[in-house]
Amino acid sequence: MTEALEKEFEQYYCKYCDKAYRGVLSKINNAALAEDIVQSAFLSCYEKFEEFDPQKASFGTWLNVIINNRLKNYYRDRKESTDIDDVDLSDGGFEDEITQAMYMERANSDLAAALELLKDRERLVIIYKYFKKKPDKEVAEILNISHANVRVIHTRALDSLRKIYEEKNYIWER
Numbered sequence: 369m370t371e372a373l374e375k376e377f378e379q380y381y382c383k384y385c386d387k388a389y390r391g392v393l394s395k396i397n398n399a400a401l402a403e404d405i406v407q408s409a410f411l412s413c414y415e416k417f418e419e420f421d422p423q424k425a426s427f428g429t430w431l432n433v434i435i436n437n438r439l440k441n442y443y444r445d446r447k448e449s450t451d452i453d454d455v456d457l458s459d460g461g462f463e464d465e466i467t468q469a470m471y472m473e474r475a476n477s478d479l480a481a482a483l484e485l486l487k488d489r490e491r492l493v494i495i496y497k498y499f500k501k502k503p504d505k506e507v508a509e510i511l512n513i514s515h516a517n518v519r520v521i522h523t524r525a526l527d528s529l530r531k532i533y534e535e536k537n538y539i540w541e542r
């Protein structure tokens with residue numbers, strides 16, 4: 369990488385590092401892991417910086433996509449389970465709790481699989497709106513698209529999810 373490109377990258381790093389870290393930290397609430405994810409994303413940006421084209425997207429958008437992919441991998445790889453010692457077996461109603469837990473695990477697994485089948489922008493809009501509870505205006509700013517475009521993508525994403533759920537016979541938790 370040329371010295372000019374390294375200087376340009378350094379400016380982007382200084383501009384976006386703290387904001388990216390705070391954003392990741394707010395999503396995973398683990399400082400060390402948030403730092404690892406952000407540094408990994410910046411390393412990826414650095415390695416491919418010569419290919420970066422500001423005509424296609426801003427650096428912030430590019431970085432955000434990389435970070436979101438890292439977060440998606442983190443959530444997919446994270447295994448959450450209930451310790452059997454935490455289940456109250458005293459009232460005899462444990463079968464219902466286990467059945468419900470298995471049902472919810474299947475529903476969550478189905479949702480994760482369905483989200484993977486969406487286009488990237490559709491998946492991001494759904495994640496920001498429903499999991500991160502962001503309003504359309506904020507989603508538009510994060511994705512660097514118009515407010516109206518967020519609504520169109522949201523509608524298409526929901527239609528796509530409905531079709532995926534029907535085709536795959538996924539569990540739809542209402």
